Amino acid sequence: MKVLLIALIAALIGVSIIAAYFYGLSKKDVKSKFVLQPFDSTLVAWWAAVFAILVVSLFFLNFDSDFIISNNIGQVGDFVGGLTNPILSFIALLVLLRTTMIQTSEARNTTEFLERQALFMDRQKFEGTFFQILNRLETYCEVHFRKVDPVTGVSEGERVSKLISANHLACSALSPISQLRRVKKDTRTLLYNDVCIGFNGRAMRALRLINNSDISDNLKRSFAGLLIDSMYPSERKIIVHFAFFYNRTARKMLRKWDFPRLKKHAFGCYLIFQYYKGEIGK
Known part of the structure; x- marks a missing residue:
């Protein structure tokens, strides 16, 4: 059980580090226009597999030799599922959070692009009208x-x-x-x-x-x-x-x-x- 307790504490520390990392990325994205990239799907799959293997390994390392798995499937399922489900859910939450951050960043960039485009079109419209009026003014001066x-x-x-x-x-x-x-x-x-x-x-x-x-x-x-x-x-x-x-x-x-x-x-x-x-x- 000591090994299990150490693993859980390590997981908690890891979660805290990852949360702090994502917080830093969110601030960096706002201030310096840092471009986030989506998680690689293979990497996410490996994370899930490693966590699942770790939990199963902890079970086999810590269960009593008198414990018969075939007679206690429910307990085995509770142990494995109770540990793997939160971990896998957290991985899914990280993926969703990063995807949301990317979508937010892209939406912000799209909005800024549209604003710049609108300003450019207004500038073009202004210049066209201005030089047309200026041309008429010069023609008037030439005549009079x-x-x-x-x-x-x-x-x-x-x-x-x-x-x-x-x-x-x-x-x-x-x-x-x-x-x-x-x-x-x-x-x-x-x-x-x-x-x-x-x-x-x-x-x-x-x-x-x-x-x-x-x-x-x-x-x-x-x-x-x-x-x-x-x-x-x-x-x-x-x-x-x-x-x-x-x-x-x-x-x-x-x-x-x-x-x-x-x-x-x-x-x-x-x-x-x-x-x-x-x-x-x-």
């Missing part, structure tokens, strides 16, 4: 702002741009309220027209798409940079002055995404430059 006058050699965008900042120094010397009134008066005939309204609508459609998308902030800034680079400096000058006076929402959005990236002398007055640089309130 970039054609060069054969007489003066100056494009319409450059002409309007120069007139916007023509009185920069004089306007900047006035009080804040006077600066805004003077620039708005000087630029009203230049900017408040169908061409600039259409230009503002197309440019802000692209910027709203960027602002409201689900992409990361770094990508948003990257696409905002593409939008800025697609415009000539004169066109950026037109859009920020139009938005400043006639579209409050557009004005805030342009400031948020670092438009127009122009020097202070390019503005109608210094106050507008300060606004887009974030130096004064919204």
Whole structure:
């Protein structure tokens, strides 16, 4: 019986070690994406066979010579079954546990893959829409702002741009309220027209798409940079002055995404430059 007791204690220790091993694997799977492999079926069969042989061997090593097996089949069955059934059930539980862990890991990987695929498709959809809007914006600019006058050699965008900042120094010397009134008066005939309204609508459609998308902030800034680079400096000058006076929402959005990236002398007055640089309130 001492041998049997030692074997049972060893089995208990083994069970504890295996349980701790599986606990460690579960943590490793979560943190480091360790890939579990299923138990080899041959290995499981050998485990079961070894345990069964061990139990039967313990029985034959410990039963009395006067004990007649044929007359005590029930006791033999109780002894062998009482020891082998828990052990074999535990082996089955280990196999089931490992299978469950593998299925859980695969389900998690599948979910992550589907999420990445959804993000990729959303990104593709966003890029397709963005570049379509950007192409229409550039076409609009080509028609209305970039054609060069054969007489003066100056494009319409450059002409309007120069007139916007023509009185920069004089306007900047006035009080804040006077600066805004003077620039708005000087630029009203230049900017408040169908061409600039259409230009503002197309440019802000692209910027709203960027602002409201689900992409990361770094990508948003990257696409905002593409939008800025697609415009000539004169066109950026037109859009920020139009938005400043006639579209409050557009004005805030342009400031948020670092438009127009122009020097202070390019503005109608210094106050507008300060606004887009974030130096004064919204």
